[in-house]
Amino acid sequence: MFPDPRIVVSTAEESLPLAIRELELDFGPEAKVEAIGPEMAVVTAPSLSAQEVADRCEAAPLVFPRHLTVEVALLDADADLDRIAAAALAAVREAALPPSLALQVWVSGPSSYEFGPAAVFGAIAAELDAAGYAVARSGRRHVLSCCLTPRGILLGLNETRDSLSDWPGGGVRLSKSRDQISRAEFKLEEALTEFGLDLPAGGNALDLGAAPGGWTRILRRRGLRVWAVDPGDLDERLARDGQIKHLKVTAGRFLHSNRTVFDVAVNDMRMDPKLSCELMVRVAAHLAPGALAVVTLKTGSREVLATVKACLEILTGPYEILHARQLRHNRHEITVVARRTDAPAD
Missing domain, CATH: 3.40.50.150 (Vaccinia Virus protein VP39)
Known part of the structure; x- marks a missing residue:
């Protein structure tokens, strides 16, 4: 555990410096904001909560942060699927979450892992299921995040209402329909x-x-x-x-x-x-x-x-x-x- 809550912010890679500057300007000198990956930054300040950051993002508004989670563990990059799944279950149990939650897995930056998000999702979901937790991909009050980053496997926990987005890392995925006229429709x-x-x-x-x-x-x-x-x-x-x-x-x-x-x-x-x-x-x-x-x-x-x-x-x-x-x-x-x-x- 970290002495101060670490609020992890995801953004577009090209917009990371803008997201960091927005956060610095809004939260002032008592908050420390630093990049932890090509698409991610962490905000730390005494007693700072994800809810406070999310509320400021909506109210200010801060336009470049698009997903939040609270870091609860950072595993070495050589951690295998069993270790990742065990750490995820331990984090959920320590937080005393209800028996139904969302699980979201994504990759930030270049990946050298031998497995991808689908394999990580399957391993964690199986571990949680065996322990009596019902796992969904979205639409639950709480969300467990797992991000494969160049510095290691980050686990995060928070309420979905404070995540800004109910998609992994804020990366909304839409499928092209047969009658789509232009890609601008996605916006x-x-x-x-x-x-x-x-x-x-x-x-x-x-x-x-x-x-x-x-x-x-x-x-x-x-x-x-x-x-x-x-x-x-x-x-x-x-x-x-x-x-x-x-x-x-x-x-x-x-x-x-x-x-x-x-x-x-x-x-x-x-x-x-x-x-x-x-x-x-x-x-x-x-x-x-x-x-x-x-x-x-x-x-x-x-x-x-x-x-x-x-x-x-x-x-x-x-x-x-x-x-x-x-x-x-x-x-x-x-x-x-x-x-x-x-x-x-x-």
């Missing part, structure tokens, strides 16, 4: 899944920068009527859908003439992130109170934290920021989920 699918967003059935949705129609397809699949705004063409498979209205105009021209009130608005346009947020402020005047808005901010790689802060400040007022995070399917992007407030937009 919206992940946001809906990761944040547990409830979209209204039968309402009106606005998709800005819709072409070729991936996000429009997802919104239609959820039962929404979609106004797809983009000068470009939509996939021909969407042309026969009478609940999709394709307007081949710019977003600015559409908002100037539109009189429809929308229940959902999404924006995955490739544009300067501050301009994108200013556009979403204009969109707010066309949304019903309480309507959801999802926008991806193309932050680039320079002055990222300052850009994200400025963007969220622009959105605050007409919107309440619900979530802001770099998801697994983002690339130099941040997904922001906001709710239209009752206050009129400027």
Whole structure:
């Protein structure tokens, strides 16, 4: 056991320095933040809890951490499966967890292990099952994490509500469907899944920068009527859908003439992130109170934290920021989920 709780933070490899800087700025000098792998950092401070870190990630928001666990053991890299399974069972028993829990295993960085996550999962699950524990992959109150890292096998335990994500290391895995139009669909699918967003059935949705129609397809699949705004063409498979209205105009021209009130608005346009947020402020005047808005901010790689802060400040007022995070399917992007407030937009 360690003298102070060690909160392990997972992030995208290219964003690890940004995640560390966010944590340092938010928790101040009494907290020590250090990298422990290509995608992981550890935060330590007296009496610091995973719940406190998770709450700060959501409230601040801190956008680059995407998974948390509390380190309870670190085994040597030469540990075999039997030793890993025995250590996992000992950690669960010491924590006096209920007899049903989730087990999540993943690899961080290059791996030289003779076994992979599937073999580790099987060994730990068998050990726990023999001891009377019911093991699932997700959806339980507590989660046992096992990460194969270059420095050793890390075991972590915490409540799922404080993990930020119910996926191993925050790595949401989505499968391509037969009718998928573009890989950009994964970004919206992940946001809906990761944040547990409830979209209204039968309402009106606005998709800005819709072409070729991936996000429009997802919104239609959820039962929404979609106004797809983009000068470009939509996939021909969407042309026969009478609940999709394709307007081949710019977003600015559409908002100037539109009189429809929308229940959902999404924006995955490739544009300067501050301009994108200013556009979403204009969109707010066309949304019903309480309507959801999802926008991806193309932050680039320079002055990222300052850009994200400025963007969220622009959105605050007409919107309440619900979530802001770099998801697994983002690339130099941040997904922001906001709710239209009752206050009129400027």
